[in-house]
Amino acid sequence: MRVLFATWAWPSHLYALVPLARACRAAGHEVLVASQPAIQDEIVRVGLPAAAVGQDVDAAGLVRGYLLPSAAVPAPVVPAGPEGRGPRAMRMFHAHADSMVDDLTALARDWRADLVVYEPTALAGPIAAAAAGVPAVRLLYGTDLLLRARGLLPEVLAPLAERNGVGAFDPFGSCTVDPCPDEFQVPVDYERLPMRYVPYNGPGAGSPLRAPAPGRRRAVVTWGHTMAKMSPAHFLAPQAALAARDEDTEVVLAVSAAQLPLLGELPEDVTVTVDVPLHLLLADADLVVSHGGAGTVLTALQAGLPLLLVPQLPDHAGHSARVLACGAGEVLSRDEADPARLRAEVRRLLDSGAERAAARRLRERNAERPAPAELVPALEELTDRRSASVR
Structure with a gap:
């Protein structure tokens, strides 16, 4: 099985993919992580194969526009574009999808991916999967903050999908992998694959700290x-x-x-x-x-x-x-x-x-939730069902 992971160029979003990507590799599957050029070195540092797609976007500048109001530190005012409905960050997610989608679609086809796994704000992922005719799996990195925009996403992403020969598709993919305990997750109305949260906070080394002195x-x-x-x-x-x-x-x-x-x-x-x-x-x-x-x-x-x-x-x-x-x-x-x-x-x-x-x-x-390695058979089953349906 060839599994194409997709994220836009932000380290914490990449890190959320690492445990499942490593589990797929450990099970003997090929893995490739696709993102914009700015994060290629970081993908290599986490020990995964990397592919550059699209162009870099001023992510920090866009994020700066969504700072919460504060009397202590006034946030800059950034005018909403045509993609400004729904969550305020939708304009940013659309910009990243627009940057990545054409190259990601070509990569999914040329590499002959069997499955596309994408973090929930990498909205080029489900389009590329649909264009390549393979399942798309959404891997949450926390609570599902895009749930309230679900009804808007098909319309917002339609021009990008049409540009790559895709008609109707589900931006939430074939299924959603959820690393959050049920009590922590927002109420959702779709089926999830539960996964244990395994911390990956970036590449780095550190000796264990001494325990605090007694009483401290x-x-x-x-x-x-x-x-x-x-x-x-x-x-x-x-x-x-x-x-x-x-x-x-x-x-x-x-x-x-x-x-x-x-x-x-x-x-x-x-x-x-x-x-x-x-x-x-x-x-x-x-x-x-x-x-x-x-x-x-x-x-x-x-x-x-x-x-x-x-x-x-x-x-x-x-x-x-x-x-x-x-x-x-x-x-x-x-x-x-x-x-x-x-x-x-x-x-x-x-x-x-x-x-x-x-x-x-x-x-x-x-x-109590299944470890990432325990989810790999479910991903294999998705690709097996797809292969059987096209035979």
């Missing part, structure tokens, strides 16, 4: 990759780290090499780790403080840890809302997240058993 607790602070690309004013990791410090609480601040210049002066008792995958830092942690990105949230919950979140983008707000709904943490707006409030919420969450118990329940529910 540990808060891990991370602000992902996206917010620092918006502006230093949206990168709240240093402020959060300072607020989390206390005589009985040590802080581990996880950053990328690119974010180091944004940290400023930090006390010696803040441990800074650089380019260490987040899941390697959570074994002895008691709390995660972050921006609310899907990968960070699911990685923390997979470790059974409560979260304090400050979302500044719509998808971060969506995942933060699910954390709140499950009782596994607290959410502050950008304007609420002053040092005093951050400090108070860190103290409350470290002392509270309710959020910790809720996070541990989600960890248990995740562990």
Whole structure:
């Protein structure tokens, strides 16, 4: 079986594909990951074969247009284009699909793919699969935030589909693979293939941290990759780290090499780790403080840890809302997240058993779900059914 994975050029979206892509390779299948040129080196770094399709899009510039309003940091105003209905980010997803779809369709045909697996915002994926006459599998990276746009997608994508010889098709593909525990997922009206969330937070190395000294607790602070690309004013990791410090609480601040210049002066008792995958830092942690990105949230919950979140983008707000709904943490707006409030919420969450118990329940529910390797036979069955139907 030849499995073509598709994502647009954003690291966290790529990382969400890695566990299932590796499972397919381990089962003896050929795998190829297609995306725009900007992320080709990163695909190679994660250890998967890469193919460049389409042209690069100013993703950071588009994301910047969807920052949530804040009195502290006003968001730029970006006029909506003709694809502006539905979720505000639809304009961005359409731009990426437009960039990728022609080359991705040609690749699916020329490589003779048997299956296309795509993350939910890589909307060139289902078009390429339909053009090649093969099943399309949507692999969620978190809660299904495109569900409310489902009715709009066929119309929005119709010109791109027609350009590649595709008439009617389902943008949600043949099936959806869902890595979220049922309690965490938004209510959906379609059949899903449940999959255990297995953290992959990027290529990197790191030695395990020493456990905190007796009587001390540990808060891990991370602000992902996206917010620092918006502006230093949206990168709240240093402020959060300072607020989390206390005589009985040590802080581990996880950053990328690119974010180091944004940290400023930090006390010696803040441990800074650089380019260490987040899941390697959570074994002895008691709390995660972050921006609310899907990968960070699911990685923390997979470790059974409560979260304090400050979302500044719509998808971060969506995942933060699910954390709140499950009782596994607290959410502050950008304007609420002053040092005093951050400090108070860190103290409350470290002392509270309710959020910790809720996070541990989600960890248990995740562990009950099938591992990525257990989904490979279901993918094989999809291609077998397709082969039988064309014979």
